[in-house]
Amino acid sequence: xxxxxxxxxxxxxxxxxxxxFILVIGVFVGILGGALPxxxxxxxxxxxxxxxxxxxxxxAIIMLVAAQVGATYGGSISATVLNIPGTPSAVPTALEGYxxxxxxEGEIALGVNVFTCFMGNNMGLVLLLVTMPLFVKLAMLFGPxxxxxxxxxxxxxxxxxxxxxxxxxFIAGAFGLLLGTVGLDPIDGYPRFxxxxxxxxxxxPLIPAMVGVYGLAEVFSxxxxxxxxxxxxxxxSLLAAARLWWKYRWLSVWTSILGYIxxxxxxxxxxxxxxxxxxxxxxxxxxxxxxxxxxxxxxxxAESCNNAxxxxxxxxxxxxxxxxxxxxxxxxxxxxxxGVQPGPTFLITNPWWLYKISAGIFLSGxxxxxxxxxxxxxxxxxxxxxxxxxxxxxVATLCVIGSYALSMRIYDVYLMFFFGVLGLLMRGLHFxxxxxxxxxxxxxxxxxxxxxRALLAGKGSIIPFFTRRVSMGIIVFILxxxxxxxxxxxxxxxxxxxxx
Amino acid sequence: MIVEMKIIFFETGSLFACxxxxxxxxxxxxxxxxxxxxxxxxxxxxxVGAIISMVLVxxxxxxxxxxxxxxxNASKGEEMEGSFGRILGCIIGLGFFxxxxxxxxxxxxxxxxxxxxxxxxxxxxxxxxxxxxxGSSLFIYVVFALWFKIPLPAGLLNMLL
Numbered sequence: 001x002x003x004x005x006x007x008x009x010x011x012x013x014x015x016x017x018x019x020x021f022i023l024v025i026g027v028f029v030g031i032l033g034g035a036l037p038x039x040x041x042x043x044x045x046x047x048x049x050x051x052x053x054x055x056x057x058x059x060a061i062i063m064l065v066a067a068q069v070g071a072t073y074g075g076s077i078s079a080t081v082l083n084i085p086g087t088p089s090a091v092p093t094a095l096e097g098y099x100x101x102x103x104x105e106g107e108i109a110l111g112v113n114v115f116t117c118f119m120g121n122n123m124g125l126v127l128l129l130v131t132m133p134l135f136v137k138l139a140m141l142f143g144p145x146x147x148x149x150x151x152x153x154x155x156x157x158x159x160x161x162x163x164x165x166x167x168x169x170f171i172a173g174a175f176g177l178l179l180g181t182v183g184l185d186p187i188d189g190y191p192r193f194x195x196x197x198x199x200x201x202x203x204x205p206l207i208p209a210m211v212g213v214y215g216l217a218e219v220f221s222x223x224x225x226x227x228x229x230x231x232x233x234x235x236x237s238l239l240a241a242a243r244l245w246w247k248y249r250w251l252s253v254w255t256s257i258l259g260y261i262x263x264x265x266x267x268x269x270x271x272x273x274x275x276x277x278x279x280x281x282x283x284x285x286x287x288x289x290x291x292x293x294x295x296x297x298x299x300x301x302a303e304s305c306n307n308a309x310x311x312x313x314x315x316x317x318x319x320x321x322x323x324x325x326x327x328x329x330x331x332x333x334x335x336x337x338x339g340v341q342p343g344p345t346f347l348i349t350n351p352w353w354l355y356k357i358s359a360g361i362f363l364s365g366x367x368x369x370x371x372x373x374x375x376x377x378x379x380x381x382x383x384x385x386x387x388x389x390x391x392x393x394x395v396a397t398l399c400v401i402g403s404y405a406l407s408m409r410i411y412d413v414y415l416m417f418f419f420g421v422l423g424l425l426m427r428g429l430h431f432x433x434x435x436x437x438x439x440x441x442x443x444x445x446x447x448x449x450x451x452x453r454a455l456l457a458g459k460g461s462i463i464p465f466f467t468r469r470v471s472m473g474i475i476v477f478i479l480x481x482x483x484x485x486x487x488x489x490x491x492x493x494x495x496x497x498x499x500x
Numbered sequence: 501m502i503v504e505m506k507i508i509f510f511e512t513g514s515l516f517a518c519x520x521x522x523x524x525x526x527x528x529x530x531x532x533x534x535x536x537x538x539x540x541x542x543x544x545x546x547x548v549g550a551i552i553s554m555v556l557v558x559x560x561x562x563x564x565x566x567x568x569x570x571x572x573n574a575s576k577g578e579e580m581e582g583s584f585g586r587i588l589g590c591i592i593g594l595g596f597f598x599x600x601x602x603x604x605x606x607x608x609x610x611x612x613x614x615x616x617x618x619x620x621x622x623x624x625x626x627x628x629x630x631x632x633x634x635g636s637s638l639f640i641y642v643v644f645a646l647w648f649k650i651p652l653p654a655g656l657l658n659m660l661l
Contacts, residue, residue, distance in 0.1 A: 036643065167556050171514060174549040178521055181545065185538035192528055192538055193521070216594075220587050389621030390632050393614050396594055401610070401640055404601070405650045413598040421591070429507045448541040460534030 003129060003355075010355035014062065014363060022059055023360065026066025027367040031375060033067070034074020034090075036402065041071040041089075045327045049334050057338035058353065061331060062360040065314075068327045069364040072310055073117040073372055076303060080109045082395055084215040084402075089309075091434055092278035092302035094214055099294030111241025112296055114372045116252060116303040119245060121365045123256035124263065124308030125358055131260075132315045132354075141470050144453035148465070149474040150272070151446035153481070165430075172426065173435035179204050180443015187452055199411045208403040208412040209440055212419025213426075213433045215399040219392045220424040238373055248297055252304040255280055259305030263312020275438060277305025283484055311361055318342050318354055508560045515553035522546030589620040605655020606645065611637040 013019065026048065033044025048067045052060035075090035080097030093113065100109035142150075182193045183203030194200035245252060255277035262273040281301025282291045291298050313328045317335075319342070335342060346353070403416040426433050458464045465471055525546050531537025597613040604612070615633040623629050644650045 032643070032647075165556075165559075167552060167559070171511075171549065171552045171556060174518075174545065174552055175514065177545055178518070178542075178549060181542050188538050190528065190538040192542065193524060220590065387623060387628075389623040390618050390628065392590075392621045393617035393623070393629075393632065394636055396590065396617055397597075397610055397614050397636060397640070400594060400598060400601070400613075401606070401644060401652070405644055405652070408651060410598065410602060413601070417591070417595065417598070424587075425510065429510050431510070451541055452536045455533060455536050455540075460532065 006351060006355040007129075007358065010352060010359040011363075014356060014359045019059075019062070020363075022063045023066045023363050023367055024371075026063040027070035027364050028371055030067035030070020030072075030364075031074035031077070031368060031372055034071030035077040035375075036398075041068060041075065042327045042330060044068075044071040044074075045330045049330055052334060057335065057340050058356055060334055060338065061353075061357060064327075064331050064334060065357055065360045066364040066367070068331075069121060069307075069310055069361060070368050070371075071327075072307055073114065073368045076113045076117065077110065077372070077375075080113060081106060082215070082398075083218045084395065084398070085210060089274040089306050091210070091214070091437055092274050093299060093306075095278075095292055095434065096295050096298035096302070098218075099292070100296075100299075103294055105294065108241065108244070109294075109296075109299060111238055111373070112244050112299055113303055114369055115238065115241045115245045116300045117307045117372075118365045118369050119252055120256045120259065120304035120307030121310060121361065123253065123304070124260045124311035125361050125365075127257065127260040127308070128311040128315055129354075129358060132319065143468070143470075144450040144457060145465050145468050146470045146474060147446060148450040148454055149471055149478070151442045151450065153276075153474065153478050168431050169435045172431050172433065173439040176436040176439020176441075177443040177447060178439075179209075179436075180440045181448060186449050199409070204440060205407070205412060205415065206437075206440060208416040209419045210437055211399050211402050212416040212421075213423035213437060215395055215402075216416060216420025217423030217427055217433070219396045219399070220420065221427055238369070244296055245300065248300045251281055251284065251297060252300050254284075255301045255304040256308035259308035260312040262305070263309035264315045272442070273309040274302045274306040278302040279481075280305075283481070311358075314357060314361075318346065318357070504560065504564050508557065508564070511553060511556045511560055515550060515557055518546055518549035518553050522550060586620060586622075590617060593617055593620060601655075602653040603655055606652035607637050607641055608656050609653075610640055 014023070029048055030041075030044055033048075034041060045064050045067050049060075049064060052063055055063070072089070075085060076093045076097065079085040079090040079094035080101055083094050083098035085091045085094045097106075097109045097113065100106060180203075182200055184190070184194075184201050185192055191201050258276050258280060259273045262276060278298055278301050281295075281297045282288050285291070285295070285297050287295070287297070314331075317328045317332050332342070399416060399420070400413055403412045404410065422436075423433050425431075426436070454465065455462070466475065522543065525539050525542035528539030528542065529537035530539045530543060593613065593616050597609060601609050611633040614636045615629050618629040618632055623632070641652070645652045
């Protein structure tokens, strides 16, 4: 009851002309930032944060929340239309959404995206309000052992996702992990594989690598694909997209729950949750053969998980002062800048923060449905009416600008080239590129650091990796996923044989 | 057949890359189990990567005879080779753009590269490439430089003003 009164008051406070203005600016800049190749969710939130220094802290946070929600959705636009995931979490969306766009179903993909993002966002929000105290307690049980296993779970998903040869998926993932270890060691500060190069000491930046593997490789690939001459567009409405979502509503519900749980766990974030959602969708699908060729289920699984992750990431920030992911780390920085210190007692003395942020997240969802529907449709129309050579030229240029804009270093552009050529080779030789990127994301911060921290904390013993309760739970979950992958087809074929 | 050979080359290359990585990992302090050093995890990773690459190479060699008759893959490989000139032109054009981008500046540089790339990619006529170059240049400048305040290089424009 207290929560309902608090929420009612929060909506009343936020639904003012000033509040709506703040939300519209946040969502619009977020969608634009997320949709632009090279401008990530974190970058958008960080850039917008500069405008919030003089604002009231609560309004500042609401604007940044709106930008994060908008950018998380916006990343799916460029992924679907241009095959350039603006953020690591939009990679699975690119895998399916771009295939749909190539078939002339780009508008349907965008419609499903916008509706799924909205629903995922809201389901995450409901879970945030209802289960926050419980999950924060669970997140506190995550030590380096559990974080290591969670990252390993991501690596196993890599292999699960690769079409055909699972080993090719593993080697691509291993290469990503290898590249992730380049740069200064995060624990001892020892330079690894940088050979005295100051640029490499910072590690391999993710955005240029992603832009190269997906954007530039796509440009090169389109130059080899002589058959692509133009795309016809099947029109759709938001209602039709909503009907499609309804068809897969349970998938959306389950992946939203998974996304929220991952959001609550500190340091994991949307980069992992999107793959968990995508993998869940693939494993539970009756048409797994459609994955990688334009699967609506793949889109719904990835985007529900991805968007439910956003409200989840705010739980540890508000309750513990620990950011759930990189954009919430920026938000936490702004809170501290304003002299607001979240912690275990923060929500007890300031409960309205949770309610007002929740109101901000919900209203941002409504706004991105309105803005995103028309903005996304306009973008997809421009895309399909532009001749492919012109599109290739624009995307190639955006790849260069997007890589450069990240930190104004020309080396980022050279790196993007390297990954572009590597992506083209991998594509031509049927090696999946997604595990490479996932390995690069997980390599340094999650796998290496937590593996070593766990050994340090265990005084050299590997036993806690297998005996801690949460670790055991994750191991059982990993085994379940692996066995599911092989046992379900075996059971199906056995059933078919018996039926025949 | 061509694609299979390329796959074997690629996998052999990845095996050598893993061995090179492993060799370099051994030069980094490994530490001990109770205090693992910065080289600890890379050694494990290098060994795992080398084993997977080796299995892949062996698998591909054994598969080579069977896939030799697969005409579909061969035609894809030939199709890729057919447009090699375009890809090379695109890489050279973009490479030149990347090297001279800071000197020429974003406005002029984007205009030129979009014009050149659209011709390399096969856009017909001159009016469309010119308009495309101009539009892209202005759009990128307005969004990235004016809106997001990303300091794109001014280059020639800086010298003129």
